[in-house]
Amino acid sequence: MTHGSTVQVFHLPFSFMLPQRVAAERGYFEAEGLDVELLERDRQRVDWKYVPASETLTGDVDVDLYPVCKWESLKRTWSLEDGRIVAHGAFADLPYTFHARPDAGIEGPADLAHVPIAVNRRTGQEYTAMRALEEHLDPEAIELEHHGMPTDRLRALRDGEVEAATLLDPHSTLADHLGFERLFEFENHVGIVAAADLDGETFEAFVRAYERAVEEINASPEAFREGYLEMLEADAEVAPDLFSDVDLEAMRESVTVPTYEVPEPADPDDLEEHLEWMKDRNLIDEGATIERVVAPVR
Known part of the structure; x- marks a missing residue:
C-alpha cells in the first residue's frame, strides 16, 4: 500500500476508541494525506x-x-492469520470494572470464586479479566460466561443469569445508576493489527493524526463530552429496557471523559510475556511464536 491510498480502518464504537473517530471527523487523517x-x-x-x-x-x-x-x-494473528500486530497500549485512563448484584453478598474479588461472571469472549476481554482475577483467586475458581456486548452483560446481571459482569465506562457508570455494586477495576490493553501490505509511512501518518486527536481531547475533554456520550445513547436505542428506570440526565452528568494515550509501536518482549501466559493456560497453540504475529511497521 502506498501513502495516500484509502486506508480501511475497523472502528470499535467503544469509549477507548474516541480519538480514532475524532481524527476522522476533524480531518486529521486527511491533513496527513490519508483517505x-x-x-x-x-x-x-x-x-x-x-x-x-x-x-x-x-x-x-x-x-x-x-x-x-x-x-x-x-490469538487472531496466530490462529486466523489475520494480519500482524503493529502497536499496542492502554489507549486511555479507562479501566474495566467488575460489577456485582447488590443481593449477591459479594464484597470483594475473593468472593468471586466459582461465581459466574459475564464477559464478551473472543474480544480479549476475558483474558484481561482472567489475569486480574488470578491475583485474587486460583485459576480453577474463575468462571467466565459469554454474554456478549455491554448491554447483553448488563441484562444478564439484571436478570440474575450471572452474579457479576465486566464493564467499561460509560457502561460502568450505567451499572452504578442501575444499582449494581462496583467491586474493583483492572486495566484495559489494546493492540492494533495491520494487513501485510500496510507500509510504514502510512502507519506513521495514521499515528500522527491519532495523536493530534488525543491532544485535542485531553486539552478540552468537556468539548468532546457529547461525542463520548453518543456511544451510550446509541445503546439506549438497542436496549431501552436498561434505561427505563435511569435518570439519563443525572447519569450523563456523572460521566467523565477519560484521558487518552497514543498507541505505542509493538514491543515483542512485552507481547512475548502475554503469549507465554496464554500458552500456559492453553488459550493459544503451543507452537505460536512472536515472530509470526508481531511485525512492527517501520
Whole structure:
C-alpha cells in the first residue's frame, strides 16, 4: 500500500476508541494525506459480538488496520492469520470494572470464586479479566460466561443469569445508576493489527493524526463530552429496557471523559510475556511464536 491510498480502518464504537473517530471527523487523517474510511457494523444488527470471531478482518473484510484487545490480537494473528500486530497500549485512563448484584453478598474479588461472571469472549476481554482475577483467586475458581456486548452483560446481571459482569465506562457508570455494586477495576490493553501490505509511512501518518486527536481531547475533554456520550445513547436505542428506570440526565452528568494515550509501536518482549501466559493456560497453540504475529511497521 502506498501513502495516500484509502486506508480501511475497523472502528470499535467503544469509549477507548474516541480519538480514532475524532481524527476522522476533524480531518486529521486527511491533513496527513490519508483517505481513511472507518468501517463500522450496524449496532442494531450486532448479535452478541462486535468483532467477528470466525472471519478475518484483513482478508474477508479487506481491512487495513483494526484495534482489538492485546490478548485477542495475539490469538487472531496466530490462529486466523489475520494480519500482524503493529502497536499496542492502554489507549486511555479507562479501566474495566467488575460489577456485582447488590443481593449477591459479594464484597470483594475473593468472593468471586466459582461465581459466574459475564464477559464478551473472543474480544480479549476475558483474558484481561482472567489475569486480574488470578491475583485474587486460583485459576480453577474463575468462571467466565459469554454474554456478549455491554448491554447483553448488563441484562444478564439484571436478570440474575450471572452474579457479576465486566464493564467499561460509560457502561460502568450505567451499572452504578442501575444499582449494581462496583467491586474493583483492572486495566484495559489494546493492540492494533495491520494487513501485510500496510507500509510504514502510512502507519506513521495514521499515528500522527491519532495523536493530534488525543491532544485535542485531553486539552478540552468537556468539548468532546457529547461525542463520548453518543456511544451510550446509541445503546439506549438497542436496549431501552436498561434505561427505563435511569435518570439519563443525572447519569450523563456523572460521566467523565477519560484521558487518552497514543498507541505505542509493538514491543515483542512485552507481547512475548502475554503469549507465554496464554500458552500456559492453553488459550493459544503451543507452537505460536512472536515472530509470526508481531511485525512492527517501520
